[in-house]
Structure formats: C-alpha cells, structure tokens
Amino acid sequence: xxxxxxxxxxxxxxxxxxxxxxxxxxxxxxxxxxxxxxxxxxxxxxxxxxxxxxxxxxxxxxxxxxxxxxxxxxxxxxxxxxxxxxxxxxxxxxxxxxxxxxxxxxxxxxxxxxxxxxxxxxxxxxxxxxxxxxxxxxxxxxxxxxxxxxxxxxxxxxxxxxxxxxxxxxxxxxxxxxxxxxxxxxxxxxxxxxxxxxxxxxxxxxxxxxxxxxxxxxxxxxxxxxxxxxxxxxxxxxxxxxxxxxxxxxxxxxxxxxxxxxxxxxxxxxxxxxxxxxxxxxxxxxxxxxxxxxxxxxxxxxxxxxxxxxxxxxxxxxxxxxxxxxxxxxxxxxxxxxxxxxxxxxxxxxxxxxxxxxxxxxxxxxxxxxxxxxxxxxxxxxxxxxxxxxxxxxxxxxxxxxxxxxxxxxxxxxxxxxxxxxxxxxxxxxxxxxxxxxxxxxxxxxxxxxxxxxxxxxxxxxxxxxxxxxxxxxxxxxxxxxx
Amino acid sequence: xxxxxxxxxxxxxxxxxxxxxxxxxxxxxxxxxxxxxxxxxxxxxxxxxxxxxxxxxxxxxxxxxxxxxxxxxxxxxxxxxxxxxxxxxxxxxxxxxxxxxxxxxxxxxxxxxxxxxxxxxxxxxxxxxxxxxxxxxxxxxxxxxxxxxxxxxxxxxxxxxxxxxxxxxxxxxxxxxxxxxxxxxxxxxxxxxxxxxxxxxxxxxxxxxxxxxxxxxxxxxxxxxxxxxxxxxxxxxxxxxxxxxxxxxxxxxxxxxxxxxxxxxxxxxxxxxxxxxxxxxxxxxxxxxxxxxxxxxxxxxxxxxxxxxxxxxxxxxxxxxxxxxxxxxxxxxxxxxxxxxxxxxxxxxxxxxxxxxxxxxxxxxxxxxxxxxxxxxxxxxxxxxxxxxxxxx
Numbered sequence: 001x002x003x004x005x006x007x008x009x010x011x012x013x014x015x016x017x018x019x020x021x022x023x024x025x026x027x028x029x030x031x032x033x034x035x036x037x038x039x040x041x042x043x044x045x046x047x048x049x050x051x052x053x054x055x056x057x058x059x060x061x062x063x064x065x066x067x068x069x070x071x072x073x074x075x076x077x078x079x080x081x082x083x084x085x086x087x088x089x090x091x092x093x094x095x096x097x098x099x100x101x102x103x104x105x106x107x108x109x110x111x112x113x114x115x116x117x118x119x120x121x122x123x124x125x126x127x128x129x130x131x132x133x134x135x136x137x138x139x140x141x142x143x144x145x146x147x148x149x150x151x152x153x154x155x156x157x158x159x160x161x162x163x164x165x166x167x168x169x170x171x172x173x174x175x176x177x178x179x180x181x182x183x184x185x186x187x188x189x190x191x192x193x194x195x196x197x198x199x200x201x202x203x204x205x206x207x208x209x210x211x212x213x214x215x216x217x218x219x220x221x222x223x224x225x226x227x228x229x230x231x232x233x234x235x236x237x238x239x240x241x242x243x244x245x246x247x248x249x250x251x252x253x254x255x256x257x258x259x260x261x262x263x264x265x266x267x268x269x270x271x272x273x274x275x276x277x278x279x280x281x282x283x284x285x286x287x288x289x290x291x292x293x294x295x296x297x298x299x300x301x302x303x304x305x306x307x308x309x310x311x312x313x314x315x316x317x318x319x320x321x322x323x324x325x326x327x328x329x330x331x332x333x334x335x336x337x338x339x340x341x342x343x344x345x346x347x348x349x350x351x352x353x354x355x356x357x358x359x360x361x362x363x364x365x366x367x368x369x370x371x372x373x374x375x376x377x378x379x380x381x382x383x384x385x386x387x388x389x390x391x392x393x394x395x396x397x398x399x400x401x402x403x404x405x406x407x408x409x410x411x412x413x414x415x416x417x418x419x420x421x422x423x424x425x426x427x428x429x430x431x432x433x434x435x436x437x438x439x440x441x442x443x444x445x446x447x448x449x450x451x452x453x454x455x456x457x458x459x460x461x462x463x464x465x466x467x468x469x470x471x472x473x474x475x476x477x478x479x480x481x482x483x
Numbered sequence: 484x485x486x487x488x489x490x491x492x493x494x495x496x497x498x499x500x501x502x503x504x505x506x507x508x509x510x511x512x513x514x515x516x517x518x519x520x521x522x523x524x525x526x527x528x529x530x531x532x533x534x535x536x537x538x539x540x541x542x543x544x545x546x547x548x549x550x551x552x553x554x555x556x557x558x559x560x561x562x563x564x565x566x567x568x569x570x571x572x573x574x575x576x577x578x579x580x581x582x583x584x585x586x587x588x589x590x591x592x593x594x595x596x597x598x599x600x601x602x603x604x605x606x607x608x609x610x611x612x613x614x615x616x617x618x619x620x621x622x623x624x625x626x627x628x629x630x631x632x633x634x635x636x637x638x639x640x641x642x643x644x645x646x647x648x649x650x651x652x653x654x655x656x657x658x659x660x661x662x663x664x665x666x667x668x669x670x671x672x673x674x675x676x677x678x679x680x681x682x683x684x685x686x687x688x689x690x691x692x693x694x695x696x697x698x699x700x701x702x703x704x705x706x707x708x709x710x711x712x713x714x715x716x717x718x719x720x721x722x723x724x725x726x727x728x729x730x731x732x733x734x735x736x737x738x739x740x741x742x743x744x745x746x747x748x749x750x751x752x753x754x755x756x757x758x759x760x761x762x763x764x765x766x767x768x769x770x771x772x773x774x775x776x777x778x779x780x781x782x783x784x785x786x787x788x789x790x791x792x793x794x795x796x797x798x799x800x801x802x803x804x805x806x807x808x809x810x811x812x813x814x815x816x817x818x819x820x821x822x823x824x825x826x827x828x829x830x831x832x833x834x835x836x837x838x839x840x841x842x843x844x845x846x847x848x849x850x851x852x853x854x855x856x857x858x859x860x861x862x863x864x865x866x867x868x869x870x871x872x873x874x875x876x
Contacts, residue, residue: 044718045490045492045719047595049590049627090709268758270757271770273597273598274598274599276628
C-alpha cells in the first residue's frame with residue numbers, strides 16, 4: 001500500500017486463570033458484585049503484606065514455555081508508582097528491571113488467516129513476558145467515578161512483542177492465535193470484550209517514531225486501529241509533518257492523541273523491598289514443557305492429516321472451540337471407524353456444521369449417541385433427512401438440558417418411527433401417483449433424459465417425508481417408468 | 484492522616500503476646516509514621532522524657548514506648564526500629580531497647596516505613612523481660628514475606644551456642660567520633676567492666692560505615708515514598724474537604740493537610756531519589772553501598788551470616804560495643820530552635836545495624852545514655868547475654 005512500510009508491535013495483558021489473586025488469597029472472580037472480592041491487602045490497608053501465589057507462576061511459566069522463551073533462573077519484582085483511584089497502594093507490583101521470561105516467538109502462518117492463500121509465515125519475536133498485578137476498575141456513573149476493587153491484584157502476564165508484524169491483518173491474526181494458545185493452555189480465557197485480555201499496539205511507518213494506541217477491546221479494533229493509524233501517519237508524512245512519539249486512543253474510527261512524550265509519566269520504579277527473589281529449579285521449564293498438552297499448531301497438523309483429513313477451515317473451527325471439541329471429534333472418529341463406518345468425512349462435517357454451526361449450547365450428546373447416529377445413516381438404516389431431524393431433536397434436548405443418558409439413537413428412531421421402511425406396495429403407489437401428476441418429467445425420462453428422474457425423486461421424497469431412502473425411491477421410480 | 488483510623492485486624496505480634504497471657508494496656512505516642520528522632524512530630528503533641536524536670540526529648544520515633552517503660556507505666560513496650568527508633572529512645576530514657584535481627588519478628592500488621600529496614604523492637608527495664616518477650620515473638624510468620632524461613636531458623640537454632648565468656652569484643656574505629664564527655668566516660672567504663680569479666684577488646688574497622696547515614700537517607704525515604712503512596716484519603720483515613728467536591732483535585736490537599744512536616748520532608752526526598760534522573764546515581768548506588776557495608780560486617784564477625792549462601796572468610800570478633808547516641812537527650816527548647824535536619828545525625832551510630840540487618844541492643848548506662856551491643860545476624864542470644872553482663876550504674 002502506497003509504498004510506505006508499516007511495522008507493528010504489540011503489548012498484550014492477559015489475566016491468569018488462577019483461583020486466587022497474585023499477592024493475596026482472595027478469590028478471583030470476574031462477575032462478583034462490586035467490592036466483594038477484596039482483602040485487606042487488596043485495599044492497601046496499613047500493615048498488610050503481599051504473599052506470592054505460586055499458581056500464577058505456574059501459568060506464567062506455561063505461557064513462556066509455549067512461546068519458546070528463555071526463563072530466568074531467578075527473578076524479582078518491582079514497584080511502578082502512579083497515583084490513581086484504581087491503584088489502591090499507589091503502585092503496581094510488576095517486573096520492570098527483570099522480566100521472568102525473554103526472547104521467545106510465535107509463528108503466524110498462512111493457514112492462520114481466514115483466507116490462507118498468499119500469506120507468508122511471519123515469525124513474531126517475543127521480547128519479554130512479565131508477571132504483574134491488575135488494577136481496580138473505575139466505572140463512571142453520572143460524572144461520579146466509582147471504584148470496584150475486585151480486579152485489584154489479579155495476576156496478569158504482560159507480553160511484549162518486537163515490531164515484527166508487517167500488516168494490520170497479521171496483527172489481528174497474531175492476537176487470535178495468541179488467544180487460542182492461552183485458552184488452550186488454561187493460562188487465560190482470552191476474552192477481550194471482558195478485558196481478560198487487553199491489547200495495546202505500537203505503530204511506526206518507514207521506521208519513524210512509534211505511536212502507541214491503547215485499550216483496544218477486540219481483534220477487529222486492533223486491525224481497524226492499526227489501519228487508521230497507518231493512514232494517519234502516511235497523511236502526516238506526505239504533508240511534511242514529523243511524526244512524534246505519543247500515546248493515542250481509539251474511538252472506533254480514528255486514533256487521537258492522549259499524551260505526547262512531554263506528558264510521559266515518571267513511574268519511579270523501585271525494586272520491591274519485601275518480596276523475596278523467586279528461584280527456580282533448573283529443570284522446571286523442561287518439566288512444564290513435558291506436562292504441556294499438544295499445542296494448537298500441533299493439533300491442527302494432526303487434524304488435517306490422515307487418517308482424519310479434516311478440511312483446514314473445519315479443523316480451525318474445532319480448535320477455536322477448544323480441546324473438548326477436538327477430543328470429542330477424535331473419539332467419535334475412532335468409534336465410527338471401529339464400527340465399520342465408511343464415509344469418515346461426515347464425522348467432522350456433521351460435528352462442525354450440524355452441531356457447532358447450529359447451537360451455542362455447551363451440553364453435548366455422548367460420543368456414543370452422536371456416532372451411533374452417523375453410523376445409522378452411513379449404513380442406510382435411516383435416511384440423511386431423518387438423521388438431520390434426529391440431530392435437531394438432540395440439539396433441542398441439549399438446549400433444554402434433557403439430554404439424559406437413557407436417550408439413545410435407537411430409542412429416538414423407534415419413538416419417531418424414522419427407520420427406513422422396506423420398499424413396498426405403498427412406495428410403489430406413491431411413485432405411480434407422482435409419475436401421473438408429472439407427465440412432462442416422466443416423458444422426458446422415457447425419451448432418454450435420465451436426469452429427469454431427479455425431479456420425480458425430489459417430489460416423492462417430499463411426499464414420503466424421508467421414510468424411504470433416496471436409493472429405494474429412485475429404484476422404484478425407475479422400475480415403474482420402464483413399464 | 485490515620486488519626487481516626489482503626490485497624491480491622493490485629494498484628495501478629497499483638498496476637499502472640501495476647502496468646503501468651505500478656506496484658507495490653509494501651510498504645511504509645513510516637514513520631515508520625517516512625518519518622519523522627521525526638522518524638523516531636525506527632526499529631527498528639529510531643530512526648531516528654533520522664534527522667535528530666537525540664538521538657539526533654541525521650542528520643543524517637545518510639546519515644547512514647549520508652550517513656551512509658553521508664554515511667555513504670557508498664558514492664559515492656561514494643562516499638563519499631565528502622566534506623567534506631569527503639570534504641571535511641573531507650574538510651575535517652577535509660578531503659579533497654581532491643582532490635583533483633585531483621586526478619587525474626589513478624590512485621591504483619593506493622594505500618595511500613597521502610598520495610599527493608601523496619602524491625603519490631605522491644606523496650607524494658609530488665610534484659611530478662613526483653614528476652615522473655617523476644618522468645619514469644621521470635622516465630623516464623625507466613626503472612627510476612629520477609630519473615631526468616633523455618634529452614635534458616637533451624638540452622639540458627641542448631642548452631643553451637645556461644646557462651647558469653649572470654650569474648651573478643653570489637654570497637655569500631657568509625658564509632659570513635661566527637662561525643663559528649665559523659666558518653667565517652669560511660670563507654671570507657673563499660674569496656675573496662677567487660678575486660679574485668681575476662682573479655683578482650685579490639686579496635687576494628689568497617690570503612691564504608693562513614694557512608695551509612697547518607698545511604699540510610701537514600702533508602703528509607705525512597706521506600707517510605709512508595710509505602711505511604713496509599714494514603715490518599717479515598718478508602719480510609721483523613722480526606723481534605725476540597726478533594727471531595729469538584730475542585731479538580733483528588734489527593735494533593737489531602738496529603739498536604741494529612742501529613743506532618745517531617746513526613747512531607749522525607750516523602751519529597753524519597754520521591755526525588757526514585758525519580759528517573761536520580762535513581763541510578765542515588766537509590767541504586769545506595770543499595771550497592773548497603774551491600775558493601777553488610778559484607779564488611781560479615782568479614783568482621785567470627786560467626787557466619789546464614790543469609791549468605793557462598794563461602795567467605797569470617798573474622799574473629801564476637802560482638803561490637805559502642806554508644807547509642809553521641810549526646811544525652813536535647814531539651815525541647817533546643818530542638819524547637821534548631822534545624823530539623825540536624826537531628827538526622829543522631830542516627831549515625833544506630834543505622835548501620837539496620838542496613839546490615841544485625842541484632843543490636845541499647846543498654847542503659849547512667850542518666851540519658853546508652854551503650855549498644857551488636858552481633859552477627861542471628862546472634863541475638865549472644866547480644867542479650869552480653870547486655871546482661873553490663874551493669875546499669
């Protein structure tokens with residue numbers, strides 16, 4: 001675009017999914033009534049002291065290992081000072097002088113884009129990851145700011161990338177990929193709309209000064225803000241202005257100046273004088289790496305290859321929904337194959353499009369029930385029309401929480417009388433009626449236009465409402481038309 | 484700032500004492516946020532030294548505690564010692580004031596001034612009372628991240644007990660300063676007594692100790708400026724009326740009204756020390772000097788510092804003995820007409836023990852004078868034993 005070179009780097013804050021806060025034993029809760037998850041320490045009462053929650057460390061180390069970072073054998077915490085109602089102690093505990101992890105990477109590959117064609121693989125280098133405290137939340141009601149301390153002292157990791165992202169789209173894809181990865185590992189739920197994950201971007205054009213855009217609450221906002229900022233800087237450069245380093249906001253259409261370098265805050269960083277140095281055993285990162293599940297990229301590799309051969313887009317959908325769904329798929333595929341099912345592609349197809357595509361419910365049929373349905377269809381015991389009806393029925397049961405263990409495919413087939421009937425006189429009678437009502441089509445068939453049977457087939461299927469399989473109907477029609 | 488604030492929870496030290504059957508009779512006056520050496524910076528007014536007719540300093544910051552013990556209101560009092568705040572009042576009020584090794588007594592519930600130096604201290608008229616209370620409070624507390632861990636407590640406990648006989652006692656050449664004649668005389672008397680009891684006296688040197696005072700005034704106000712940032716009047720404590728309405732202010736009037744002059748002085752100094760321009764040259768350098776001071780003390784003492792993992796060459800000194808303050812307590816009149824900064828030098832012979840985390844006790848020796856006994860980190864019992872051998876006279 002326009003011969004100007006864009007460079008983006010990201011700063012991502014991700015809330016750690018721990019039961020307790022970073023430096024107190026208060027429970028984390030993201031939907032509790034305001035100021036009900038606050039300990040004396042969280043409210044910064046005099047005489048209270050921090051206590052490091054090692055569960056936060058475990059999650060932070062998991063993220064660092066998955067992102068190929070070097071983890072420090074020992075590290076400490078620092079205080080970053082600024083006074084604001086959302087910061088009860090007047091400082092945030094972070095890792096300014098010594099981030100616990102440095103120098104990792106995450107590759108953005110062609111297949112990570114929604115339209116993979118033509119995209120190169122971009123290696124996004126991770127400069128550092130640090131552990132820090134979240135702030136409280138300020139809510140403005142009628143010009144009065146109200147402070148909710150529930151979020152105070154929740155564990156965060158802040159991840160800083162090098163400016164390795166060459167396009168707005170690649171930045172969006174990176175954020176999505178990181179969300180999937182962190183969610184997959186149980187490090188963070190990845191939700192941007194609730195603020196569990198927050199992204200700031202640094203944008204520079206033609207290697208000039210960089211501008212930071214703060215508080216982008218969705219992947220699409222990340223992409224749109226980078227595009228808008230890129231265009232703004234190009235406009236300014238081309239009209240002879242000098243781009244200066246500043247912090248900017250995003251209003252959904254344009255970026256706007258929040259503060260310049262002259263307004264930058266002196267955070268008066270200081271090593272925390274009471275938190276002990278954290279020392280890690282040499283083997284800890286290896287240990288964590290070994291206990292980690294297969295990463296999303298590996299899972300995707302597996303799904304698109306034999307024996308699964310799931311189409312890439314469906315494999316990505318499964319991955320986006322989480323490992324629960326991927327595992328469900330694999331189990332169903334195994335059962336389907338074991339039971340002699342032939343057309344294995346229906347397993348991913350029906351799971352992705354006919355289940356995940358139809359409902360938001362988290363309730364699931366058992367692998368057995370779901371696979372039994374596909375097997376019954378594969379073996380011709382029910383028609384695909386009936387199978388679709390049964391699946392809809394299952395969705396309904398799931399959504400109303402009535403999907404009990406005694407629900408089996410056999411019981412549904414019997415209950416609704418959906419089994420494929422033997423071809424019989426009744427079918428012949430319906431077929432004869434259809435032929436009589438559609439003399440044009442019948443004549444075309446008889447004159448050698450074999451395709452004309454499909455029209456008659458459709459009409460008969462409609463009339464019999466899926467009692468007979470298409471193959472049964474077709475052979476009956478062809479037999480009667482020859483007479 | 485916290486005049487009407489009542490803590491909703493109890494500190495670990497108070498709980499431990501209550502559980503042991505001690506009666507808590509009240510809170511004592513002190514310098515605001517433990518900043519001061521004469522107990523004149525209190526929103527309740529100054530504490531007076533019970534030993535003197537003329538209004539005289541009881542020492543600070545835990546001056547109320549020392550005065551209460553000296554006036555026999557109670558047998559024992561607690562205080563905190565960040566740069567000498569228990570020992571100096573003990574000396575001025577002629578009682579014992581003990582600052583244990585850093586991290587032995589829990590700080591949970593102690594309002595932080597500079598927590599890399601803050602230590603809970605004990606004041607009493609008898610060493611045995613100090614020891615009794617110390618044994619109750621010397622417990623690991625998981626709520627205090629600086630509490631010495633159980634493993635190292637065990638290491639200290641299993642170390643062979645040194646009997647307080649035939650010790651090698653050091654006098655720091657850096658402590659030989661200009662001092663009042665009565666203090667000098669008291670020091671000489673104590674050293675003679677100790678020699679008579681079979682100990683030997685040796686002059687030793689901690690060259691970097693001459694930088695201890697400036698180091699202390701880099702580190703402690705910096706930590707204080709961080710710790711006191713929470714007092715903004717929003718969640719608790721005093722709040723200025725102008726901060727409650729829409730005057731576009733939020734904290735500044737609250738902090739200007741709520742903090743006394745000495746606290747404001749130290750907060751400004753600390754804020755400067757941590758600012759981007761001063762951090763490297765002031766604060767960071769001070770941390771380096773502090774480390775050197777600690778190493779120099781380690782090289783002096785015969786017992787090894789258990790906090791140092793590496794091996795190093797130990798010295799041959801068991802304890803150090805020198806005065807707590809260079810003069811007897813000043814009168815309030817003199818204080819009111821002097822430069823507030825002048826009193827910072829009162830801490831010159833107390834702060835090195837805080838910077839190095841060493842156990843130190845001030846032993847009364849005559850009216851308004853105290854002699855300190857310092858030992859290696861963890862040699863608290865030895866320090867108390869030596870203190871018991873020095874007569875009060």
